[in-house]
Amino acid sequence: MTAALPALVGCDFSSAPSRRKPIVIAHGMLSGDGVRLDRLERLDSLADFAQWLKQPQAWVGGFDVPFGLPRALVEHLGWPAEWHACMVHYGQLSRAQIRDTFAAFCSARPAGAKFAHRAFDKRAGSSPSMKWVNPPVAYMLHAAVPLLLEAGVHLPGLHAGDPSRVALEAYPGLLARELIGRRSYKSDDKGKQTPDRRAARVELLAQLEQGQTRLGLRAVLRRELRAVLLEDATGDALDALLCLVQAAWALQQGPPRYGLPDEVDALEGWIVSC
Template sequence: MTTMQLAGIDFTSRPTKRKPVTVALGELQHGVVRLTRLDLHERFEALSQWLHTPGPWLAACDFPFGLPRELVQALGWPAEWRPLMQHYTSLSREEIRDTFAAFCDARPAGAKFAHRACDVPAGSSPSMKWVNPPVAYMMHAGVPLLLDAGVHLPGLHAGDPLRVAVEGYPGLLARELIARRSYKSDDKAKQTPDRLIARKDLVEALEQGRSRLGVRLRLSHAQRDALVADASGDALDAVLCLMQAAWASTQPGHGMPADADPLEGWVVTAVSTGPGARG
């Protein structure tokens, strides 16, 4: 029997040599995830090439797969996922920013953004957010790569059943293991000893399997040192997504809740609180 390859993808909307897309690859056996390697993709073409590789594989991607239904309805955009994504990705980033900014400007303070049902249980940023972090742009760049590769997106889009992508979010697992301690920064001035210690603690918790996911991480000494040394946290975020992919690979429907909104999507491993739950 072919072993399923697992991947955790730490995404960026503008990959460069300094800030590439980081892909953690591994395998799950008997509840243990063995990290096989970390790939760095400086261009989307390289990531696309990997997405076209034959399965079986399952990847957890750190970017949103859907927009809030409330937002879509207010804008009069298509109410089915594939036509919605075709419309959304046809827009420029400037058009997206202006449209979303106008939507937010018309709403009261404290409720500027529309949210997906998964945002509260996942603790994730609204998928319409275009700054800090620019997840709306990440979705704009990432979803076309998945569609072009013919990948299966559970609950959203039928594709190759041997190549599956789910929406991951490393912050969800990190908070379970080290609470709200900060463990990363792209700003060198903020790459502090406290964040270094937090990364060490996070790696140790992953190796000991201290999360509700029921899987633990196996690393070589060199891999452990590399994850701790990466002050940007990109490598560690990719590994956190890898662990979420491992969990999803063992779940019915790849971990997609039965009541997940087929327009909005869902962050894998977030606990559903029932139909229509929103914050």
């Protein structure tokens, strides 16, 4: 008998979730070359997110949050060079300490090379994981990774945990740029939630439903969920869907690496499908 496939989740994370700006989780399943979106869940606090992670359920998930820091930064600061020890140390710092430490690192570096990058940042087009503003991904890492560790989930290439709950770093911008280039499709600023951005979401959803990415997976959407994705001008729901598609590709590749390449730096991590 063929084992049932685990559920899929795609998570658009916020380091300071609230009712106005929740963490959004897309739930779905893989069926052939289709990724079926079943529902969207919104979590208003980090405590709710922590509780959700600990639920006894089998899933493979793509999380829009960095899972590691640049090796050049860690070595310069003299922090532990083993991932788990580094994350424990990082989790014990306050956000103010993180900001001041990273700002001092940047101020000592030449213009145009202020931030340290992970090996795949240029390839993925991702922000450096040490960036504390616009977007504050350093704070996202600081908020999310300790909760993933506390929940005992499995992080391929980084940390062994419960193999029934597999968490992978995802990045919605990776697929979005593949489909619509650098057109902006979202904004948290109501004044920037324009018809042009809505039109970009229309095109992005159409391309996803047609399976136009190199991952070869179609998004399968019910009418009411498609409407929610389209009308969410923040793009959070759509980003959760993009992470869900990346998680589906990872599930197709299967354990133990879920599509992560052999050259993954065990301190920095890797964005799935990069």
